[in-house]
Amino acid sequence: MRRAAAGKVPYVRHIAAFEAIDEAIGRASEMGRPVHLTTGHSGAGLYSKLASDHLAGLSMLNYVAKRCAESATDVIATVAFSEMIPVAEDIIRFASIGVGKPEYYRDDMVRFASDNWLGYDMYAMRMASEAAANIMIGAMDSTSSAIIACGGAIAGAMNIGGARAAGDICQLVPFCDYVLIGEETPAAGAIVSGDTDSLASSVSTDYTKALIVVIILLGIMMASIGLSMDWVSM
Amino acid sequence: MSFIRRTEIPITIAAIMTLIMLLDLFTGDPTLRAASTMLQSWAIILAGFALGIGAVSLLRLHTTNIKRKRPGWYGSVLIIFFTAAVLVTGLMDLNLANPILRFILDNMYMRLYAAAWAFEGIFLIYGLYRAFKIRNLDSLILSVTAFFCIIRNAAVAEVFFGPAAFAPGTWILDVPNLGGIRALMIASSLGILMLGLRTLLGKERGYIRTGG
Amino acid sequence: MSAKKSLMYRLSNVPHQVIGALTLIVIALPYLMPVGIPLKITPYSEQFKAALDAVPEGGNVAFSLDSAMGGTTETGGMIRATIKYFIYDRPDVHIVMWGMHYDCVLVFNTFVADVLEDADYGKEVAWFGYIPGTDAAIAKLSDDLKGILSVDFYGTPVAQLEIMDNINGAPDFDLLLSFDTYGHADSYVGHWYERYKTKIAIGMLSGSIPVATMRFTAGQIVGFCGGVKGAAELEALLKYPGPAYTNYDVMNVANLFAIGLLLFGNITYFLTKKEER
Secondary structure, eight states: OHHHHTTOOOOOOOOHHHHHHHHHHHHHHHHTOOEEEEOOSOTTGGGSTTHHHHHHHHHHHHHHHHHHHHTTOOEEEEESSTTHHHHHHHHHHHHHHHTTOGGGOOTTSEEEOOSSHHHHHHHHHHHHHHOSEEEEESSOOHHHHHHHHHHHHHTTOEEEEEESSHHHHHHHTTTOSEEEETTHHHHHHHHHHTOHHHHHHHHHHHHHHHHHHHHHHHHHHHHHTTOOOGGGOO | OOGGGOTHHHHHHHHHHHHHHHHHHHHOOHHHHHHHHHHHHHHHHHHHHHHHHHHHHHHHHHHHHHHTTOTTHHHHHHHHHHHHHHHHHHHHOTTSOOHHHHHHIIIIIHHHHHHHHHHHHHHHHHHHHHHOOOOSHHHHHHHHHHHHHHHHHOTTHHHHHOGGGHHHHHHHHHTHHHHHHHHHHHHHHHHHHHHHHHHHHTOOOTTSOOOO | OGGGGSHHHHHHTOOHHHHHHHHHHHHHHHHHSOOOOOOOOOHHHHHHHHHHHTSOTTOEEEEEEEOOGGGHHHHHHHHHHHHHIIIIIOTTSEEEEEESSTTHHHHIIIIIHHHHTTSOBTTTEEEEEEOOOHHHHHHHHHHOHHHHOSBOTTSOBGGGOGGGTTOOSGGGOSEEEEEESSSHHHHHIIIIIHHHOOOEEEEEOGGGHHHHHHHHHTTSOSEEEEHHHHHHHHHHHHTOOOHHHHHHHHHHHHHHHHHHHHHHHHHHHHHHHHHHO
């Protein structure tokens, strides 16, 4: 994070699903249908341990809202938790002001049906089926992923999904044209937000993972030769 | 900008709260434990208020839909009607034994819930048919893995394929799947750790009004 | 162009409405004509039962109803079988019940309430209803249970419930049971096991089995029961047959249908490709 603050922005590899978002927005613009974005229903919103995933989805909303405002394409953001409503509204409002089109924002762009799984999934599925591009990035849980993605796929929408948990990713894969897997979700959120601290922390998790791999390999070697690894446990 | 609207205030509060919870976890100091417990109580109370915000936002959105006669406004009428019905009947008996409430919950809510779960099942089976077609190496691995994992879940497969039917699926779930899940879990945990670290350092601003 | 209209092409692109209708028919058949597929007990279900049996005499069990109502197709049977086991076979065990999901009251009324009529409420069992706050609430329950559970679901102060006399937090429980469809079990592992080493056993949807297997092999939980299959096995082991066994037939038939569809989709796809060449 210090290096990023000093101007040395870390390198992040090409993520196909992220690159496809512009394509999806262009497609929606040509077809005259809206872009639908949802951040998922997993966890308990912004005060749960999955808050980082919801925030990644909201960063993506910021990026999508800017692009849609530029091309005068409607964006519909379906949120699953009430505390996200003002945050999402502010994001779209400020995004439209940021691109010089304050009249773009409408108060029906952020939709909330219920924080009950049933209400959220059915409503989001209906929104996805009316859109030309359906972006599901954030804390997508397994049930929501299948229902919303399939609703979009059946209506011919271009589906882009992203989740961290394995059980949720496997539900996105059959229906999505592009999928962000695992850490690609917060990394994409960090890229679009331009927040170098988030990007730097995503990269630092890679270094930590490398360290964990080294410790695992060390443990395997030590266990193989009969040495104890008790000194590692906290 | 007025002092109250400065973003430094919520960031500082969040950082202090995070530090208290973290120090309590590692030290177990009685004073910190008491402070941590109090913060947890506040979080629970906030969670309750968030439900109220949800109801107000719901009413605001759907009354606007009805006023402006947007497409599907009749759905908004139903939402508001049933929200009011459940609220009033629920408050009349806090043990949720009111007959009207029981009728709505048992005969409408539960049935719709079951139907929505059925949607998921149908969509998954449709996804299986549509997406699991062998076009390349990745889809071959996906389809073969799905085949053996489904066989493992269907005990009746033993009749068609013998006792060895479960072995490949069990191996897939217990070896590569477990390894992958562990890796994703570790990565996810590191991400959550980073969120906590950024909150502690005051660098996490996603929950504050952003100017784009 | 002629290939696009061929039978093979149509068969490899069957509309979703047809797939949905076939799925409905296939799933409805076992309800109308039960097959009675024999049950094969797996070691994981036996481990779950062993965890229940390991509760010492006079022990305390925390029973957390974290299942959404829709998920009770899978978790309902295991909830009912487990509560019956404790009320009828282990009346010495004290059960403290609450729920982290807002559907918990519905789940309680549907699967548990009638069984508790045979129990001595206040001495053998207590029910506290829905507790909002998920992670924060679970953390507080582990440290300061009476700070949250000051009155039970019926408004009785906790001081008047004999069962709660010696229960103040996670260390006072011999087992925590979480029947979960939303991931609350992860919070229990984080706060109850990692800090206080409370034994945890989880009942959950079949989709969560891989994560539960990982936690079980790591020793974080002492047992898990997953999906309709696990629930049916548990009902058989505890000798309280219920809804899971009926759904077991349906699950088997649905799985066979899924395999058939997967093979059918691939065969028609390859034949279509062959025609196009």
